[in-house]
Amino acid sequence: MSKQTESRMRAGIAGVVGAVVAFGISELVHGLYSSVPSILVSIAQRIVELTPGGLVTAGIELLGKADIPTLIVTVLIGTVAITFFLGNLAVRHPSLALAGVAVLAAIALAAALADPFVAPAPTVITIALALLAGAVVTELLLRAAGLRAAVVPTEGPPLTGEPGSAASPVMRSREAGSDSRVAVGRGGFLLLGGGAALAGLAAAGVGRLLGGGTSESAARPKKLNLPDKKQPAGKSKGKAVTHETLPQPPADASIDVPGMPKLITPASTFYLIDTALSSPRIDVNDWTLSVKGAVDNPVEFSYRDLLGMSTREADITLSCVSNTVGGGLVSNGRWTGVLLSDVLAEAGMSRDKITTASRQLVGRSVDGFTTGFKTDIALDGRNALVAFGLNGSELPIKHGYPVRLVIPGLYGYVSATKWLTEIELTNWNFDAYWIQRTWSKEGPVKTQSRIDTINAGDNLSSGKNPIGGIAWAPHRGIQKVEVSTDGGETWNTARLAKQLAEDTWRQYVYDWEAQPGDYTIQVRATDGTGETQTASKAPPHPSGATGYHTIDVTVG
Ligand SMILES: Nc1nc2c(c(=O)[nH]1)N[C@H]1C(S)=C(S)[C@@H](COP(=O)(O)O)O[C@H]1N2
Numbered sequence: 001m002s003k004q005t006e007s008r009m010r011a012g013i014a015g016v017v018g019a020v021v022a023f024g025i026s027e028l029v030h031g032l033y034s035s036v037p038s039i040l041v042s043i044a045q046r047i048v049e050l051t052p053g054g055l056v057t058a059g060i061e062l063l064g065k066a067d068i069p070t071l072i073v074t075v076l077i078g079t080v081a082i083t084f085f086l087g088n089l090a091v092r093h094p095s096l097a098l099a100g101v102a103v104l105a106a107i108a109l110a111a112a113l114a115d116p117f118v119a120p121a122p123t124v125i126t127i128a129l130a131l132l133a134g135a136v137v138t139e140l141l142l143r144a145a146g147l148r149a150a151v152v153p154t155e156g157p158p159l160t161g162e163p164g165s166a167a168s169p170v171m172r173s174r175e176a177g178s179d180s181r182v183a184v185g186r187g188g189f190l191l192l193g194g195g196a197a198l199a200g201l202a203a204a205g206v207g208r209l210l211g212g213g214t215s216e217s218a219a220r221p222k223k224l225n226l227p228d229k230k231q232p233a234g235k236s237k238g239k240a241v242t243h244e245t246l247p248q249p250p251a252d253a254s255i256d257v258p259g260m261p262k263l264i265t266p267a268s269t270f271y272l273i274d275t276a277l278s279s280p281r282i283d284v285n286d287w288t289l290s291v292k293g294a295v296d297n298p299v300e301f302s303y304r305d306l307l308g309m310s311t312r313e314a315d316i317t318l319s320c321v322s323n324t325v326g327g328g329l330v331s332n333g334r335w336t337g338v339l340l341s342d343v344l345a346e347a348g349m350s351r352d353k354i355t356t357a358s359r360q361l362v363g364r365s366v367d368g369f370t371t372g373f374k375t376d377i378a379l380d381g382r383n384a385l386v387a388f389g390l391n392g393s394e395l396p397i398k399h400g401y402p403v404r405l406v407i408p409g410l411y412g413y414v415s416a417t418k419w420l421t422e423i424e425l426t427n428w429n430f431d432a433y434w435i436q437r438t439w440s441k442e443g444p445v446k447t448q449s450r451i452d453t454i455n456a457g458d459n460l461s462s463g464k465n466p467i468g469g470i471a472w473a474p475h476r477g478i479q480k481v482e483v484s485t486d487g488g489e490t491w492n493t494a495r496l497a498k499q500l501a502e503d504t505w506r507q508y509v510y511d512w513e514a515q516p517g518d519y520t521i522q523v524r525a526t527d528g529t530g531e532t533q534t535a536s537k538a539p540p541h542p543s544g545a546t547g548y549h550t551i552d553v554t555v556g
């Protein structure tokens, strides 16, 4: 390596080590004090929000969730490149390098302060201290590397000469970089730099560990406890409230075949889709739900207000518009909540009062995410819920704790706002989060069916091979499911389990007596209105995938 290259490497490494120290400090503080966000995650989150819809959509479609590792790695690589450059800039133009650090500070601040629930003052102080520490470490390393002999402006002679004159510290630093005044050898520099970097990484590690103690997976949702309905409090004071619960699903609502999905999806395996890199953590004591916009009587609910109202349980299948035919972005939950129509009634809103100004119901999350759908759907009698329970427990943090919307018959992206904090009635012009990103405005769930008990490519033995799975068409219900084993030439009516509710999926099975050969198996469902799902293939974008789930198998 030439002297010059080596100097460049060292200057760059000095810059990068400074960044490691800065990140380490900020992660440590984040671990100790969760109201100071992780700067890394905040920056990655802002990238998700600012990236054009198509790109993020592709990522979420592919991975089911905003792709955290890729984003974090991107931010890290970007940081390494920038600070490598800044380290070199610092050798010749210390003030420009400091300006660069100031720009990084501004980016970090803007990203962090946009997070919900940040404590602004501690966050500002943390970022300032972290970057200061990073800059100091870089400066010390530059000096150790001999790249900075007496070039710090305060130590140098007064800046009297014209730029570039021999008296200029900038010139002298250039010489310092190319002469042989190396303060410590290669080993020494690596030791110092490596030590500082290790200290930074250790700080980050400790921060992660501390933060991990309260991680979402560690926090088991508690059993849902509703207040005593005999003593209604809050908004329900003096009213009769009821807590309607559902009986265990009847035995004939399930078909017992290996590979059949559970009738009600456990919370731990419920599909997950959102744009949040880390779920908002909400303290119910600080949380409110406000109902505003084009309503007679804007109103605010506390968590206790809501739980004190009349509640009900409802079985509702939730699905994602990004689900591909045969895919897994669909689950069936037993939700507990308050009817959205009851919440709207408190705000003076009812079906007969819907006008152009209140045609759309917008659900807004604490993280800024929005959904929007026709207000009429909230008031047409279906079990549209302001939900706070899933399968008898509080909502898991990642599924929207404390409160979310669940609307039968609509894809999640237009309706199922997690971490709900605001309901706004407005006109149809407002475009919610995914509508702004080119997905279709209304999101009725398309009739779909899936083969679960047999997989593509299976080698089956001849004889009895039950072909079973689920079909769903919330809020229309499933009337019929048919299975073909000859690529759609002929269809066999499948046996259906009892329909739990029109809003849920329905299990089916066709008891196939298989002869040796190659088969193309397909399934199709007919909804409660008598309409059979379309065979024509469409991708998820912009309004949900269509086509028949098709798999090829061999019977030996
Ligand atoms: N706050 C918030 N709510 C959200 C989303 C989101 O990104 N942020 N994603 C929506 C989408 S696209 C779907 S399909 C459902 C998924 O809900 P789940 O993760 O509980 O299965 O949540 C909806 N609610």
Ligand SMILES: [Mo]
Binding pocket: 273, 319, 320, 321, 322, 411, 412, 413
């Ligand atoms: Mo979705």
